[in-house]
Amino acid sequence: MARISELLKAPLQDKKWLEKLAIGGVVCAVPILSFCGMGYIVNLLKGVIKKKEGTLPEWFNWGKLFSDGIIYFVICFVYMLIPALVFTIGIIAGKSIVGLVFGALMMFIAAIAWLAAAFLLPMAICHYVATDDIKSAFAWNDIQEKIKSTVKDYGLAYLKMIGLFIAAYIVSYIAAITIFFSIIVPPLFLLLLIFGFIFVGFLFFYLVLIYACMFGEIYPVQTVKAKNTASEVPSSE
Numbered sequence: 001m002a003r004i005s006e007l008l009k010a011p012l013q014d015k016k017w018l019e020k021l022a023i024g025g026v027v028c029a030v031p032i033l034s035f036c037g038m039g040y041i042v043n044l045l046k047g048v049i050k051k052k053e054g055t056l057p058e059w060f061n062w063g064k065l066f067s068d069g070i071i072y073f074v075i076c077f078v079y080m081l082i083p084a085l086v087f088t089i090g091i092i093a094g095k096s097i098v099g100l101v102f103g104a105l106m107m108f109i110a111a112i113a114w115l116a117a118a119f120l121l122p123m124a125i126c127h128y129v130a131t132d133d134i135k136s137a138f139a140w141n142d143i144q145e146k147i148k149s150t151v152k153d154y155g156l157a158y159l160k161m162i163g164l165f166i167a168a169y170i171v172s173y174i175a176a177i178t179i180f181f182s183i184i185v186p187p188l189f190l191l192l193l194i195f196g197f198i199f200v201g202f203l204f205f206y207l208v209l210i211y212a213c214m215f216g217e218i219y220p221v222q223t224v225k226a227k228n229t230a231s232e233v234p235s236s237e
Helices: 004-012 017-029 031-049 062-093 100-131 134-138 140-149 151-184 186-218 221-232
Strands: none
Touching: 004 017, 004 151, 004 186, 017 031, 017 186, 031 062, 031 100, 031 186, 062 100, 062 134, 100 134, 100 140, 100 151, 100 186, 134 140, 140 151, 151 186
C-alpha cells in the first residue's frame, strides 16, 4: 500500500496532468457534464487494473464517457439507496415527539448502512470495470471474496480515502465561508463564486483520481482471470 504522499503524486505522473485535471475540474463543476467525469474515472480504472502506469486517459469520445458515467452513477445510486431511504424515514419520524427516539434509531442505522455501502462500493466499481458487466457490481459473493483476499490493503485504502475526503470537505467549507463574507464586495463575490465552483470541482475530481489509482491497484485481477480460465475448460463428462 502506497503512502499518502505517493498517492497524492499518482495522478501527477502524466506529462499533461495539469491540462487533464483542469478539464476534469470544469467538467465536475457542471452538473450534466459530471457524468463525463464519472466515465473518465471508469476509463482510468480500466488502465490501472490492466497495470498501465504513469498516464491519465485522454479526454475524447465524450459520448462513451457520458454513457460509462451513467452506469457508474447507477451503481453508486443503488448502493446508497437503502441508507438514504432509512435516513429519510428517520427524518420523517423525528418530526413528532413520539417518533423522536425511533427517528434517532433510524438515522443511526442509516449511518451504519452508509459506511457499509461505502466500504463495498469501490470493489463493486472495480469489479464492474474489470468484467465490463454491470451485473458484476451486484455480485455480492464475488465482491466479498475479493475484499477478503486483500482485506488489509483494502481496509487501509478505505480509511485513507475517508481521511482525504474529510480534509477536502474542510477545505471546501473554509472556501465557502470566505466566499460568503466577500458578498460585501459584489465584483469580488462573483469572481470568488465562479472560482470556488471550479476549485471544488477540481479538488474532488483530483481525489477521485487518487481513489481510482488506489483501488485499481488493489483489485485482485488474478481471480477474474482464474475464473474465466476455469469457465473455458471443457467438462470431462
